[in-house]
Amino acid sequence: MKAASGSAPNPDHRPGSDDGPGSDQTPASDDLTTVRVPGDKSISHRALLLAALAEGESRLEGVLPGADCQSTAEALRALGVEIPELPVDGAPFRIRGVGISGLRAPEGPLDCGNSGTTARLLLGVLAGAGVPATLTGDASLLRRPMRRVTAPLDTMGARFREEGLQDRLPIRVLGEGEFRGGRWLLPVASAQVKSALLLAGLLSGRPMAVEEPGRSRDHTERMLRAMGVPVQSRWVGLAEGAEPGQGGGERGTASLEAGPHTLRPLEFSVPGDPSSAAFLVALAALGGAGPGLRIEGVGLNPTRIGFLHVFRRMGVEVEVLPDAEAEEPVGTLVVRPSKLVGTDVGGPEIPSLIDELPLVAAMAARARGVTRIRDAAELRVKESDRIAAMATNLRALGVTAREYPDGMDVEGTDAPLQGSVATWHDHRIAMAFGILGALPGCWVEVETPEMVDVSFPGFWELLARVSASPAPRPPASPAPRPPASPAPRPPVVTLDGPAGSGKSTTARAVAERLGFLHLDSGALYRAVTLALLEGAGSGKGRPEAAWDDVTVAELEAFDISLERDGGGFRVRVGRQYPEARLRTPEVTERVSRVAKIPAVREWLLAAQRRTGLEGGVVADGRDMGTVVFPEAEVKVFLVADLEERARRRLAETLGDEAQREMVEAEARRLASRDREDAERTVAPLRPAPDAVELDTTDLTFEEQVERVVERVREAQGRT
Ligand code: S3P
Numbered sequence: 001m002k003a004a005s006g007s008a009p010n011p012d013h014r015p016g017s018d019d020g021p022g023s024d025q026t027p028a029s030d031d032l033t034t035v036r037v038p039g040d041k042s043i044s045h046r047a048l049l050l051a052a053l054a055e056g057e058s059r060l061e062g063v064l065p066g067a068d069c070q071s072t073a074e075a076l077r078a079l080g081v082e083i084p085e086l087p088v089d090g091a092p093f094r095i096r097g098v099g100i101s102g103l104r105a106p107e108g109p110l111d112c113g114n115s116g117t118t119a120r121l122l123l124g125v126l127a128g129a130g131v132p133a134t135l136t137g138d139a140s141l142l143r144r145p146m147r148r149v150t151a152p153l154d155t156m157g158a159r160f161r162e163e164g165l166q167d168r169l170p171i172r173v174l175g176e177g178e179f180r181g182g183r184w185l186l187p188v189a190s191a192q193v194k195s196a197l198l199l200a201g202l203l204s205g206r207p208m209a210v211e212e213p214g215r216s217r218d219h220t221e222r223m224l225r226a227m228g229v230p231v232q233s234r235w236v237g238l239a240e241g242a243e244p245g246q247g248g249g250e251r252g253t254a255s256l257e258a259g260p261h262t263l264r265p266l267e268f269s270v271p272g273d274p275s276s277a278a279f280l281v282a283l284a285a286l287g288g289a290g291p292g293l294r295i296e297g298v299g300l301n302p303t304r305i306g307f308l309h310v311f312r313r314m315g316v317e318v319e320v321l322p323d324a325e326a327e328e329p330v331g332t333l334v335v336r337p338s339k340l341v342g343t344d345v346g347g348p349e350i351p352s353l354i355d356e357l358p359l360v361a362a363m364a365a366r367a368r369g370v371t372r373i374r375d376a377a378e379l380r381v382k383e384s385d386r387i388a389a390m391a392t393n394l395r396a397l398g399v400t401a402r403e404y405p406d407g408m409d410v411e412g413t414d415a416p417l418q419g420s421v422a423t424w425h426d427h428r429i430a431m432a433f434g435i436l437g438a439l440p441g442c443w444v445e446v447e448t449p450e451m452v453d454v455s456f457p458g459f460w461e462l463l464a465r466v467s468a469s470p471a472p473r474p475p476a477s478p479a480p481r482p483p484a485s486p487a488p489r490p491p492v493v494t495l496d497g498p499a500g501s502g503k504s505t506t507a508r509a510v511a512e513r514l515g516f517l518h519l520d521s522g523a524l525y526r527a528v529t530l531a532l533l534e535g536a537g538s539g540k541g542r543p544e545a546a547w548d549d550v551t552v553a554e555l556e557a558f559d560i561s562l563e564r565d566g567g568g569f570r571v572r573v574g575r576q577y578p579e580a581r582l583r584t585p586e587v588t589e590r591v592s593r594v595a596k597i598p599a600v601r602e603w604l605l606a607a608q609r610r611t612g613l614e615g616g617v618v619a620d621g622r623d624m625g626t627v628v629f630p631e632a633e634v635k636v637f638l639v640a641d642l643e644e645r646a647r648r649r650l651a652e653t654l655g656d657e658a659q660r661e662m663v664e665a666e667a668r669r670l671a672s673r674d675r676e677d678a679e680r681t682v683a684p685l686r687p688a689p690d691a692v693e694l695d696t697t698d699l700t701f702e703e704q705v706e707r708v709v710e711r712v713r714e715a716q717g718r719t
Contacts, residue, residue, distance in 0.1 A: 032334065033466050034294045037277045039064035039090055039270035041455045042191070043219050043299065043328065045072045045117045047268055049125065050223055052081040053203075054097030054263040061092040062270035062297075067454045068115035075122055078106035079131070088457070090270075097265060100203055101129065109134040109170065114383060114425070114454050116144055117192055119169060123149045124196030127158035128203030132175030134163065139631050140383050140425050142169055149196045152184040158200070164689065165630050181206025181258070188378055189214030189252070189351040191303075198256055202229065205259030214351045215252050217303040219328070224256075226327050227263040231256050271299030271330040275355045276456045278307045279431050282363050283467065284335040285316040288439045290468045292336035300329040306352025308333075310360055313343040314367055342369035342412060350375050355382075355428060361390040362432040364410035365399040365417065366439070373407035377552075383454075384424035385609060393421035393433060397444065405556050405603065420445040427454035434459065438467040490516065490616035491715050492631075494624035495708065497638030498685060499673045500645035502696060502704065506638065507620035509705045514618070514712060519569055519611050521621035521628070522591070524562065524604050526582040527571045529594045531558040533586060544590075548597055555603045562607055569611060596680060622677060625688035633715045636708055637687035640697045642667040 044064040049072060051058035063069060065086040073083045080103060084093050103125070110133055112119040119135050123146065126133050136142070147167040150160045159174040181201050186193055189212040198220055201208025221231045234253045277298040284293040300322060308318060317338045322331035342364055345357070353360070357376055364371030379386040391408050394401040397419045400411040417437075421444060423430040430451045437444030452459040493510065495503045504520060511518035532550065535541045542550065562569040570577055581587070594600055608628045611617055619628065625635035640648075646666035677685035687693060692711060696704045 031291045032294045032336075033289065033292075034296060035280060035462065035466060036297050037272040037280065037295060038066065038456060038458070040219075040273040040299045041066060041068055041275070042117065042217055042273075043223075043270050044069045045115075045121060046195070046219050046223050047266065047270060048072050048076060048083065048095070049121060049199075050227060050263060051095040051266050052076045052079075052083065052097055053100055053102075053125075054095075054227060054265040055099050056265040057094050057096050058265040059092055059094050059267045060270065061268070062090040062272075063087075063093075064270065064273065064455070065090070066457050067113055068118065071111065071113035071115045072118045072121075075106075075110040075112065075118060078108070078110055079133070080104040080106075097263065100260070100262060103129050103131050105131050105175070106133050109136045112137040112141055112169070114138050114140055114427075114451075116141060116383070119144075119146065120149045120192040120196045121199060123160075123171070123173065124153065124199040125203055126173040126175070127153045127160070128179060128200030128206075130175045130179065130204075132173060134170055134172040136170040138425070143631060144168070144383075145381055146171055148186075148190065148193050152182075152193075152197060153179075153200055155184075156180050156182045156200070156206075165626050168630065179204040179206055181208050183209040184211070186210065186212040188212075189216040190378075191216035191218070191220070191351075194254055195220040198224070198231065198254060201256045202259070202261055205261065207256065207258045209253060209255035211251060211253045213251055214348055215303055216351045217301065218254070219301065221254050222301075222327055223266070223268075224263075226268075227266055229256065229261050229263060271328055272297040273455065274299050274301070274304045274307070275428075276459075277333060278311075278356045278359055279435055279456070279459070280462075280466070281307075281311060281316065281318055281333060281335045282359055283435050283438060283463070285311065285318070285338050285340065286363065286366050286435070286439055287337040288435065288468055289466045292334070293466060295333045295335070297330060298333055300331045302329075303352055306349050307356035307360070309349065310343060310345050310353060310356075311363075314340045314360075314363065314371070316340065340367035340412070342367045342371040342410075344372045344374075346372070346374035346376070346407070350378075354378060358386050358390050358428045358432045359435070361394065361401070361408060361410050362436050364412060365394055365397070365401075365436065367412040369412060371410050371412070373409075374404065375406055377406040379407075380609075382426070382428075384426035384429060386426065386429065388609075389422070389424045389426060389429045390432070393429065396421055397436070405607070417442040417444060419443075420447065423448045423451050425451055427451045427456065431456060431459055434463055438463055440468060490514075491633035491712060492612045492615055492629050493618045493634040493636070493708070493712055494629050494632045494688075494691075495618065495620040495636050495638060496622055496625050496685070496687065496691070498645070498670070498677060500649045500670055501638040501640050502648060502701070503620040503638050505701070506704050506708060507618045509701075510708045510712070511618040513705065513709050514616075516616045516618050517569060517611070519562075519608065519617050519619040521604075521608055521619060521624065523569075523571050523582055524560070524607060525591050525595045525600070526587050527560050527573050527578070528555065528558070528600055528604065529587045529591045530578055530581055531555075531560060531573055532594065533590070547594065550597060550599055552599050552603045555599060560607070562611055622685045625691050626686065630688065634708075634711050635688050635691035636711060637691040637693045638704075639693055639695050642670055644697045645670055 039062040041064050047060050063086055065088050077083050081098050145167050157177045157180045159177040161172040163170040163172055194210045197208055197210045221233050224231045232255045236251045277295045280293055280295055283289050315338050317336050319334040387403055387408055391401040391403040397417040402409045421433045430446050433444050433446050436442055495507045497503045508518050532547055533541050560573050563572055612629050646663045650666055
């Protein structure tokens with residue numbers, strides 16, 4: 001990578017080959033097929049963005065034309081930068097930068113599509129530049145957390161307005177307030193957050209320092225340095241000679257002094273994406289590409305190739321042949337079929353292979369023994385909940401896979417893998433199962449295969465060309481062929497409402513009528529309360545005064561999970577199913593306090609969301625439609641007037657005989673509970689913007705149930 005001004009052509013530069021990225025080349029003399037993969041997605045986003053902000057004309061080559069980078073290019077166009085169509089073959093093109101302060105406010109919302117990198121990097125850019133704009137995205141992106149970026153920026157003076165749900169897009173960058181810069185410690189290593197903060201520092205000219213507990217990809221830092229901005233990176237705790245994730249205990253700091261800064265234009269050839277190459281390495285290692293593959297022009301940035309270390313531990317024979325050293329290292333990977341064994345993946349190596357973990361789980365299905373993936377809770381907030389998606393899909397193919405809050409166990413098998421899988425609109429889930437489906441004897445139908453365009457356009461064509469057995473194809477044996485178009489997923493139904501609105505009884509009856517599962521979220525909160533009181537597995541409770549400081553890790557140790565059980569879910573705490581003990585007065589008195597502890601809500605969120613992955617769930621609570629299932633197809637918010645709610649509550653214990661004064665007293669209690677629920681800072685009670693309000697004051701219970709069932713049937717009729 002070089003700044004363009006006066007530089008010689010990059011010695012490492014590979015002219016846009018006629019073959020184009022991903023295309024097949026002549027088989028080499030050793031019978032290995034030589035291939036290339038499309039440009040690196042992370043680097044392409046940054047190249048487009050930084051070239052747009054440079055003073056002068058940059059020349060970029062090998063930019064990924066995938067849907068995510070198209071989203072970045074389109075957003076930059078809306079911000080006033082002229083960007084040509086991204087060439088489908090990675091051919092070179094030029095961008096005339098508008099300079100650090102040259103972005104103009106867009107006319108409409110910036111649609112980031114499926115791309116978390118576009119959204120998060122732009123939040124930093126716009127906040128630092130003080131340019132007002134609204135960012136939005138597709139259904140998957142609207143589910144992904146954004147406060148990890150906006151919270152630090154807000155603390156440093158930038159102003160945002162969440163226009164949908166808390167912590168989610170759409171978000172408006174207000175372009176007001178004075179951005180002061182600062183120092184931020186990330187709770188989880190993240191290149192997107194680190195980059196967003198550095199970019200905010202760059203555009204505002206304010207100092208910025210970001211510290212992270214691990215080593216996330218460093219493309220932004222490298223590219224900024226190549227463009228003349230002195231970004232400092234420091235790694236503490238990395239053993240000499242060790243690669244990221246292999247030395248243990250390292251922490252990283254990236255910092256930028258106060259500006260003003262200017263960016264020199266860039267002359268840059270984007271290397272092939274190692275995350276895309278990983279799929280081909282896996283295919284060849286598992287014997288799905290004949291004698292093997294030679295993959296040329298692959299980016300070998302040490303913060304990205306953790307997968308090679310893990311693959312080797314699994315027995316993959318892969319040779320790495322580096323090209324001449326450049327700012328972003330590049331080289332060739334040579335892979336031959338091998339016998340694979342399970343391994344343990346976790347700890348500091350996770351950030352260096354975060355995007356390859358779904359593939360590791362898929363390979364584990366073909367490796368002898370058990371593969372354990374841990375410390376990877378971030379997978380739950382990627383383009384899909386990748387832990388749930390992989391485990392569910394592997395099970396659909398007959399593989400034993402167990403989920404954990406931060407990972408999964410997968411048991412290898414030699415049995416043919418056959419069946420259909422869902423992708424949850426996630427490109428990497430689609431490709432991981434594409435690889436399994438291309439192995440001899442296996443057949444996997446992948447729903448929404450076009451999702452691969454996000455990062456690897458041409459994936460299926462390349463796979464068909466290099467795979468030993470053409471895929472996909474119907475099973476040879478009498479294994480039942482899954483339906484060509486899978487039945488539509490049944491909807492997720494949310495029922496929220498104030499205390500005494502009858503949500504829980506209604507939800508149970510609706511679920512029964514529809515043959516759906518009933519998710520009683522209250523039971524989970526009660527289970528946590530019980531575990532805090534009794535200490536679950538440890539047998540030792542936690543002093544009540546210290547409940548608010550409980551951490552996610554401690555909650556994980558309680559080993560609470562929801563298990564499917566007939567028409568609903570059963571709560572398991574450790575090895576017990578404490579149904580009766582969840583309703584004791586000790587638990588009842590404390591549950592609403594426990595439900596307000598942020599760590600409790602965060603941890604339980606994932607458990608609840610997983611129950612909705614396959615649809616066909618009726619969930620009741622206070623934030624089911626707003627926070628837990630923002631994408632639910634049917635959302636109902638139950639209301640009833642105070643007295644009626646008070647009467648219903650009392651009727652549960654006293655029958656219809658309650659005295660007028662008792663009803664009035666109960667109504668007062670409910671009114672104060674309503675106020676508390678609406679005003680609390682954590683998940684306040686309010687209807688989701690797309691919820692239907694159902695006033696049940698004058699309805700019988702049967703009528704309430706009927707109204708909700710009608711809504712669900714309508715929604716099913718629309719699919
Ligand atoms: C990316 C960083 C990673 C990765 C994502 C792309 C980037 O996410 O998973 O696909 O380009 O910066 P995190 O920032 O959450 O680690």
